[in-house]
Amino acid sequence: MLKDKTLTYISLFSCAGVGCFGFKKAGFECIATNELIERRINVQKFNDKCKFDSGYICDDITTEETKNKIFAEIKKWEKKEKGSHWRAFDGCKYEWFRLAHFA
Secondary structure, three states, X not given: OOOOXXXXXXXXXXXXXXXXXXXXHOOOEEEEEEEOOHHHHXXXXXXXXXXXXXXXXXXXXXXXXXXXXXXXXXXXXXXXXXXXXXXEOOHHHHHHHHHHXXX
8 A cells, every 4th residue: 555545456467457457447556567478568558557667577477587576566666655565466366476485
């Protein structure tokens, strides 16, 4: 949540961002989105899903480099936007990410 109470989220395995449309309509801010296929990220960019260009991460989520990019975006938002990181997240995706990163 940002200082102004705006809720934030991270989207993993996000495809073209269709699932995030509801978050955007509800006023959420996207911290980062990750997708493996570039054309899907391009659709998200066209739809102006993320506030910062660095939030569009087109990489393999199983690599440390990609995980580090996602965490770098969280830290950027914490610093620039003076808020804590994500509040809304698809549960099974979070569990996979948590296990893959912290196991």
